[in-house]
Amino acid sequence: MTSLASGESVFTIVLSHGPLTRAQIAGRTGLSAAAVTKAVRPLMAAGYLVEGPGEGSRALGRPATLVRVDAGAAFFVGVKVTGDEIIAVLTDLCCRVRAAARLPLTGRAPERVLPVLTELVRELLTEADGFGVAVRGLGIAVSGDVDVDSAEGMVRYSPFLEWREVPLAGIAGTATGLPVTVENDVRALTVAEQWFGAGVGLDSFALVTVGAGIGCGLVVHGRVVSGAHGVAGELGHVSIDPDGPPCYCGNRGCVEAVAADPAIVRAVREVTGRPVTTPAEALELARAGDRGARQVYAAAGQAIGRAIGSVVNLLGPERVVISGEGLAAYDLFADGIRDAFAAAAFGTAAQCDVVTRPLPFEEWARGAAATAIQSFIGSATSATPVTSKEQSGVHQ
Structure with a gap:
């Protein structure tokens, strides 16, 4: 496992279950203490993870040091595109919704959808300015066959939108100026459920x-x-x-x-x-x-x-x-x-x-934001390989 994968794993564990001690992180991820330290270091240096003494541990003497996500360190926009409207949310780094907006669509062709999507994103960028926090990524969730490995974020086929071979990430990135992650809408919702919901x-x-x-x-x-x-x-x-x-x-x-x-x-x-x-x-x-x-x-x-x-x-x-x-x-x-x-x-x-589990479309948009957070954390983590000794786990 590289430290890139370790960093994503550690961030996700802390996000879903934190605050946690480093020993708890090691126990949940199966990483050694050294691997946890290496994975945590760049995320802390960037300000996305922070640590401090935990509460309720005074009876044990020295307070435990807990690692948590700094929710206000970065914001993200998540967008869910349906056949009739676009729903967008502004989230913090903990994927908590800070603002939401939606607009109807007058057509499903890309040239009709993209201006509406761009308008919503700009509206939420203005909201983020009010918080004084930079937006670091945009996640877009659409139905159908999405090539997640494509640099252009290619929507191969979306039957409900009647799209074929639409390089959505490239187009949306040019229009908004943000790094864009495009994902199938159900998989995006699955990420949100894995992090915060029934999973x-x-x-x-x-x-x-x-x-x-x-x-x-x-x-x-x-x-x-x-x-x-x-x-x-x-x-x-x-x-x-x-x-x-x-x-x-x-x-x-x-x-x-x-x-x-x-x-x-x-x-x-x-x-x-x-x-x-x-x-x-x-x-x-x-x-x-x-x-x-x-x-x-x-x-x-x-x-x-x-x-x-x-x-x-x-x-x-x-x-x-x-x-x-x-x-x-x-x-x-x-x-x-x-x-x-x-x-x-x-x-x-x-x-x-x-x-x-009934979920409104804002939750699907939140899932899109979660995929943007995943991409962002992956790029923010060092790609220096973890040694075989470091990944051998804590139970040796």
Whole structure:
């Protein structure tokens, strides 16, 4: 492990669990005391980590020295782009939201989205000026296939935005003057949940989002998984019925073709003959007791439950968190999810903790800010390799 990776690991541990003593950091990361010191040193020199005596340790004699993140040392902007609007937040280094703003979109083409995004970022830069803290990075979360290893932050394909090969980080960086990190929106939200939400302290968990699409973020051995080609976790395009409805990806019976909002609206319209055009209208019809509409939601729940069962069988996460705007209809498909999951999960995999967690889009934007913080801390950490003796751990 290089000190670059060690620095990111140490920062994340202190951010999520701190303040901590250096010994506690070593215990949580598996690094030796020497490796912790080497990882902490550049972050302290830059002012991002600070230390001081902890409270409540007087009875032990010498007060423990705790390391913590200095929240006010830097600010960041996080942006979530949907098909209809852009939501942006200003956060501190602890990823606490200091200000938020949103603006509607008049179109989904990049030339329509970028001016709105730039306007929101400038508004939050003005807010940061009021705090007297510099903004060090911009994180942008979009749906679809994002090449996180591309220098241009390339959005390979975003079906909801109808984007292909858009070098978003390069364009946004030129427009805003900030270092830009671009990430898939579900993976960005997964980072936020790992740091501050339902995934804190877990070695492995999955975040399944239900709404305009069906997404899945995966954490394995404490790290968010993006895969070799950046498309790990595409749960929405797992085919559960080869004879099912067609999906825009070209296959049939994908989870997204059954359980995403557009699929539900389309199916409710077909089975009821009503001119339903929005998820809210479909939901209202089902809640009014329409049998056909309720059957559509039940089928959606079964599709989601089977998909979650597949994730649990393959990866064995400690927890599955269900979130997304589609949770507004959770009461209608909860039984379907539970029954299908129980049938699909193999053996003790059925003991996986499955929870729901409604999250507003500001939390998705906060996740985008978290990815910007990750990039920033990575660049702020020395790349000098840690020796094999230093990384051997404290339990020797």
